[in-house]
Amino acid sequence: MKVVDLALGILMVKCIFVWKCTYKCCLYPLYTLLSLFQSSDTSDRKVRRREKNRVAAQRSxxxxxQKADKLHEEYECLEQENSSLKKEIGKLTDELKHLSQxxxxxxxxxxxxxxxxNYVTVPRVTDAVPGCLPR
Structure with missing residues (x-):
């Protein structure tokens, strides 16, 4: 292996090249091979991140x-309560009319x-006129 220093402004960057290898597939510079492994690692991270994101989206x-279902149930309960209160108002209104009559x-x-x-006194129950007593 040979290390070549390249000057880029103030920074020094080292690139490592493979000169000879027993495998014919290793004719690429070492940094290219490293980048292939890193991209494989990066793609694994991407896959894991996407899976994690997918699970989080499903949870959300x-x-x-569930929140919409709960709100719908609460809505139905309130509608039912409202309906029963309207019925009670109707009954009480009818009773008011009846008692007023x-x-x-x-x-x-x-x-x-x-x-x-000046002549009105509070009668005792026994002295009261039978037609004026509550039934």
């Missing part, structure tokens, strides 16, 4: 899908509403 997509009907027949304010 799976996590995103009962009160309106009672106001027409209740003797206490027709008395002057």
């Amino acid at each position: 997509r799976k996590k995103q899908t 009962i009160l309106k009907d009672h106001e027409q027949i209740c003797p206490f509403l027709h008395c002057p304010v």
